[in-house]
Amino acid sequence: MSRPCRDAARPPARERVEAAFWELLSERPYREITIAALARRAQVNHNTFYYHFTSLADLAGQQVDRTLTPRVPQVLISALASGAVDLRQLDADPEFLTNFRRICLLVGPHSTPWIIDQVRDSALQVWYSWIGREPDDLNTSERAQLAFILGGMLAILGDQTTNGAPATLESLVHTELGKAVATTFTRLRRSG
Template identity: 30%
Template sequence: MGRPRYAPGDPHGPERFINAFWQVLARKPYERMSVRDVVAAAEMNKNSFYYHFTSLDDLAESAVADLPLHNIKQAFLTEEPPRTVASRTLSTDDGEERLRRVRLLASRNGTALTPLLEQFLVAAWSHDEEGHTAALSADDEIALNFVIGGMLTIHRRTNDDDAIPALLNFLGSALGQACVARLRHIGEASA
């Protein structure tokens, strides 16, 4: 069998499978997803899938790692008010797509993936600009997990149309501002 031919600009192997992963996750809970579903959505074959990934879990980890989660940390470390930062960050095309994907991972549709998302968010927050892991204090680690869990709860408890307004309302509240202040403290400590 010959190598697949791609039109210029078409995504290749791993990227096609990652895109297919998000398409399938939008329709079906991760717990019911199969490699066959992803392969069909990618219009590829199983051999190609297993050339790039060892399992569906491996693909899920690659898809989450592919999200630009470090941008979230950078946005929150500015001196702007949290509502302004969130509104600006989420109103871009890639911000909306990133939010849609985070919502898929945090929703009831992807509950098995929520711990993976939390792990990557904590890692994004606890790494400096060169990618080195900062040693967080136990208190900072607990606070970081608490705030991230709370933010993901907002996504689980709202529908698509209400997610951004709910997040902006939370960030405008006294508790939201305290959470952002703590995130900034943790982010500056790990910079």
């Protein structure tokens, strides 16, 4: 397939398709998003979509990977471990806020179990790295604790609107869940 023409006056087609994905996911359930709707919103044709992505699932998977950068879970863990969130610093970081809001969309009511599983698996890998341990280094109880904590956090984030992301992070730090997360991560890092 030949490369689509580039219009210098607009963002590249791939960026427009990705932006259309986020817009549509904020408006409707993933299962109602179609290639036709994405192409229409991005102002590209079907061939252009398929030049960049093999399927809607491919697009969604790539967006999970691009959104869940190691920094987002690390900031969350650090905030929970320290018991403080500097919202001014986060407000000054539009990339962090965009990714945080997108994670809320990825695990929110418009998502699917498959996408939520992708987010969970990616976040767990970042967390294992942060505590300096491999999954096999943890016992069954410790792995269950991490999975339980992450499941709770994703449920909380999924209930939020994209505009509530910074306040959600701050309020999460001051909950019993936040304190339990901090205690668990501190213990797992020390015992590693």
